[in-house]
Amino acid sequence: MLSEYAISSSMILLSYVLFRRYNVRNVVPYPVIGAIYAVDKPIFSVMFLFCFLISLILGEFLFRRFLIYGMRVFHAQLFISITSMLPYSLASSDHLSLVLAMLSGQMAYDTHSSRDQIKTASLFSAVFLLSYAIYHIVRWLS
Amino acid sequence: MRISISGTRGKTTTVRMLHQALVRRGLRVVSKTTGDEALLWVGEGVFKINRPKSVLDENFEVIKIPHDIAIIENQAITPYTMKVFHRIIEPEVIAVTNVRLDHTEFLGESKIEIAKSIASSFNESVEFVINGEERSDIEGIIRGRAERIGANYIRARNYGIPCSESIGIIEEVLKLMNDTLSEEERTGLIEEIERGLSVRKKGELLWYDGSKVNDPESAEILINYFLRKYKREFVVSANFRKDRRDRTSLFARFLRDLSKKDFIVKIFVSGFGAKSVARYVGENCIYVDECSDSAQKIIEFSEREGAILMLLANRKTKLVDIILEKLNDK
Numbered sequence: 001m002l003s004e005y006a007i008s009s010s011m012i013l014l015s016y017v018l019f020r021r022y023n024v025r026n027v028v029p030y031p032v033i034g035a036i037y038a039v040d041k042p043i044f045s046v047m048f049l050f051c052f053l054i055s056l057i058l059g060e061f062l063f064r065r066f067l068i069y070g071m072r073v074f075h076a077q078l079f080i081s082i083t084s085m086l087p088y089s090l091a092s093s094d095h096l097s098l099v100l101a102m103l104s105g106q107m108a109y110d111t112h113s114s115r116d117q118i119k120t121a122s123l124f125s126a127v128f129l130l131s132y133a134i135y136h137i138v139r140w141l142s
Numbered sequence: 143m144r145i146s147i148s149g150t151r152g153k154t155t156t157v158r159m160l161h162q163a164l165v166r167r168g169l170r171v172v173s174k175t176t177g178d179e180a181l182l183w184v185g186e187g188v189f190k191i192n193r194p195k196s197v198l199d200e201n202f203e204v205i206k207i208p209h210d211i212a213i214i215e216n217q218a219i220t221p222y223t224m225k226v227f228h229r230i231i232e233p234e235v236i237a238v239t240n241v242r243l244d245h246t247e248f249l250g251e252s253k254i255e256i257a258k259s260i261a262s263s264f265n266e267s268v269e270f271v272i273n274g275e276e277r278s279d280i281e282g283i284i285r286g287r288a289e290r291i292g293a294n295y296i297r298a299r300n301y302g303i304p305c306s307e308s309i310g311i312i313e314e315v316l317k318l319m320n321d322t323l324s325e326e327e328r329t330g331l332i333e334e335i336e337r338g339l340s341v342r343k344k345g346e347l348l349w350y351d352g353s354k355v356n357d358p359e360s361a362e363i364l365i366n367y368f369l370r371k372y373k374r375e376f377v378v379s380a381n382f383r384k385d386r387r388d389r390t391s392l393f394a395r396f397l398r399d400l401s402k403k404d405f406i407v408k409i410f411v412s413g414f415g416a417k418s419v420a421r422y423v424g425e426n427c428i429y430v431d432e433c434s435d436s437a438q439k440i441i442e443f444s445e446r447e448g449a450i451l452m453l454l455a456n457r458k459t460k461l462v463d464i465i466l467e468k469l470n471d472k
Contacts, residue, residue, distance in 0.1 A: 023251070023255045067229060069226045070198075114221070115221040115258065
């Protein structure tokens with residue numbers, strides 16, 4: 001439990017520093033939850049980022065091609081994300097992975113609606129990978 | 143031609159003045175303002191837009207109305223809504239009136255961040271960016287973004303009175319159309335702004351409804367302007383809303399500094415979070431309930447002190463409604 005607390009706390013601290021220094025907002029909770037769940041499931045970690053990417057690309061396509069925006073894009077991105085995760089969830093009988101895919105969709109919407117999309121997408125991915133790596137190391141050490 | 147009027151303060155004034163100037167030149171002009179009292183101008187006609195709240199979709203309909211020039215206000219609430227707005231209307235010209243601390247929760251907690259949020263909404267369809275903001279570091283952000291998207295950057299003139307950047311923007315739009323603002327028109331616009339910046343009188347009381355002045359910097363500019371113009375002390379009534387906590391927080395800091403000035407007689411605060419604001423500001427600040435007795439007390443106190451009663455912070459509050467009703471009552 002302490003390792004989860006330590007990772008969450010350090011990521012919150014990192015998030016606050018990023019906010020104060022670079023006005024980066026809300027990049028912590030979703031990727032950290034995803035990363036902690038993914039620690040014993042390497043394929044899920046890949047799928048989590050894959051769903052984020054697909055959801056982001058298709059959301060941007062909906063916006064740029066059809067000018068669909070706001071909550072319509074948001075719900076579309078959530079749906080795209082869980083649908084992208086569905087084959088993995090079925091194959092591995094991992095029910096929770098399907099639910100957690102909504103977080104990838106939420107990350108995709110936050111990226112879509114952010115001021116600087118490349119920066120936000122990179123930070124989401126970086127926070128996910130960093131949490132994943134730190135959690136691995138902490139578990140290995142303990 | 144489509145023109146987006148962006149920025150923090152003075153957008154509606156700019157839309158209205160620019161619309162009138164272009165209609166006078168015989169052009170088919172369609173304009174729209176936003177906010178709670180959104181208006182649609184089609185040539186000489188003005189129509190109130192009735193809807194529960196501001197929606198971006200209505201801009202699709204506005205640009206369908208036949209026009210030579212469409213002037214549409216871009217409500218500066220989030221970087222995303224500003225960006226979507228520009229995607230919808232695809233303006234050739236974006237005019238930024240100024241950059242002030244408002245909607246900080248979403249746009250950023252400093253003027254630099256707010257300027258970045260506004261600039262990030264400029265898209266590739268833009269050919270000209272006209273800027274009315276004077277601060278050089280903010281100008282750098284707006285100019286930098288304009289250059290990155292290949293737009294021409296134009297600095298609008300300011301005539302030294304609050305809100306006069308609107309006139310500078312009108313001049314620059316007319317120049318783009320190979321036209322100029324006549325001396326008579328310019329004088330008329332300056333006089334119109336000055337009329338809007340004049341205190342009103344009820345009996346012996348002088349008062350000004352600055353309740354739509356929603357950011358501390360604009361409030362400070364206005365108070366300094368009145369101080370020079372009328373050389374009187376002020377009683378401030380600042381009223382807060384539950385849904386605008388960012389504004390309450392910004393005004394609390396501003397009012398604390400303001401309360402130490404010798405030209406401030408008293409500050410009355412009301413609404414959500416006002417008790418905390420009163421404690422934070424200090425002894426020169428009094429919390430009042432949002433009721434008729436409080437309104438009467440504030441009015442009578444201001445009259446007795448011979449000070450200008452200045453309403454600030456938020457328009458849509460119960461106490462402002464009551465005070466305005468009493469002050470407008472003939």
